[in-house]
Amino acid sequence: MHAPAVTPPNVHDAEPIPAAVRGEIDRLLQSGDLFRYTAPQDAPVSLLESEFAEMMGSKYALAVSSCSAALFLSLKALDLPRGARVLIPGFTFAAVPSSIVHADCVPVLCEVGENYRIDITDFEAKLDQVDAVIISHMRGHTSDMDAIMALCDARGLPVIEDAAHSLGTLWHGQKIGTIGRIGCFSFQSYKLVNAGEGGILITDDAELVARAVIMSGAYEHTWQKHKSRPGDNTSDLRDAFQRWQNKLPLYNLRLSNLSAAIIRAQLPEIPRRVRDGRANHDHVAARLNQSPWIEVPEALGPEERAPDSIQFNMVGLDEAEIRAFAEAAGTAGVKVQVFGLSQDNARAYWNWQFLPEMPELPRTREMLMRACDVRLPARLTRAKCDAMADILLDAVAQVAGPVRAYGT
Numbered sequence: 001m002h003a004p005a006v007t008p009p010n011v012h013d014a015e016p017i018p019a020a021v022r023g024e025i026d027r028l029l030q031s032g033d034l035f036r037y038t039a040p041q042d043a044p045v046s047l048l049e050s051e052f053a054e055m056m057g058s059k060y061a062l063a064v065s066s067c068s069a070a071l072f073l074s075l076k077a078l079d080l081p082r083g084a085r086v087l088i089p090g091f092t093f094a095a096v097p098s099s100i101v102h103a104d105c106v107p108v109l110c111e112v113g114e115n116y117r118i119d120i121t122d123f124e125a126k127l128d129q130v131d132a133v134i135i136s137h138m139r140g141h142t143s144d145m146d147a148i149m150a151l152c153d154a155r156g157l158p159v160i161e162d163a164a165h166s167l168g169t170l171w172h173g174q175k176i177g178t179i180g181r182i183g184c185f186s187f188q189s190y191k192l193v194n195a196g197e198g199g200i201l202i203t204d205d206a207e208l209v210a211r212a213v214i215m216s217g218a219y220e221h222t223w224q225k226h227k228s229r230p231g232d233n234t235s236d237l238r239d240a241f242q243r244w245q246n247k248l249p250l251y252n253l254r255l256s257n258l259s260a261a262i263i264r265a266q267l268p269e270i271p272r273r274v275r276d277g278r279a280n281h282d283h284v285a286a287r288l289n290q291s292p293w294i295e296v297p298e299a300l301g302p303e304e305r306a307p308d309s310i311q312f313n314m315v316g317l318d319e320a321e322i323r324a325f326a327e328a329a330g331t332a333g334v335k336v337q338v339f340g341l342s343q344d345n346a347r348a349y350w351n352w353q354f355l356p357e358m359p360e361l362p363r364t365r366e367m368l369m370r371a372c373d374v375r376l377p378a379r380l381t382r383a384k385c386d387a388m389a390d391i392l393l394d395a396v397a398q399v400a401g402p403v404r405a406y407g408t
């Protein structure tokens, strides 16, 4: 017997795009001015770049068609030779190793622990075999950036932050995405800011941004429409553009003005989404942690997250019981994805069969086999968060029964 049915929260509907953008969309539809380089200045894509750079406190921003495109351009901007090796965590989204393969480089995977963060011992052991590093802050979980930067700086290795899912996250109060040489973000619908598709990269390095801008598709002299932050010295950037003129391929990964307008309208919403997402996460985490069968890993000390989903580990249950739990929760209306158990999951590294070298990562595999993933949008009310926690706790009680008297 278990508790009466609870109405499950709807975690799939997106938040409406702020209505204030309709005038701007209408203006773009009327004028047909959808291409970023048509207007002589102040195209929505250019305005997004300056606003985003300002918001993050970085010198330059380049808006592109996706975070994957931003990662690809970052690797290209670093001028890595064909076959260069790029270290990434073994727990990330398939798009990340894909961007490395796209850039003619070889992904090297390191172990991730049961708290979803990079295993620094394995990371260090593999650093001497690589030419660059992409730190994926997977599901917004930040690995120990102090250790990572110290190890990479000591070897002169460039660090790209894949902050696709970490907009609004802080590390020692510093914005995630501003710690490495380049930070990349996503505006795909499942991220904090939703434009359907889109991405942006930020950096303080004029040379890197000039190369990325040209390769993103700034043909002829359209690069002149890319600016530094107001007040910054512009000659570094202009010199870099002139140096790379006609020397680089144009991959055409630009963003459209329509997407930029939709993104700009959501920038003022970010602090609220971060605050509410964090409160929802922490509330549900505290409730789930009351079960002896569920463990939500804690944030690292310097980390302040901006979650829109929750991950937790099943403790003391076998694979059949974990499957039964996910099924019971699903029947009650809360979809639980166990990264390593759901078929063809794009976050389980063994499904990345396109990798030139397939490693074995026992720790990461072990974590993926009992780590659960549940969407938890910032817009959910406290009552809806409680309904979700009730359903999850009820599902685990159905499977594991009342707390067993003996240890696990």
Ligand SMILES: *Cc1c(COP(=O)(O)O)cnc(C)c1O
Pocket: 065, 066, 067, 068, 069, 092, 093, 095, 096, 136, 137, 138, 139, 162, 164, 165, 185, 186, 187, 188, 198, 199
């Ligand atoms: C979504 C995501 C990506 C890919 O972003 P796109 O904009 O869809 O290319 C990369 N890394 C992480 C961690 C993500 O969550």
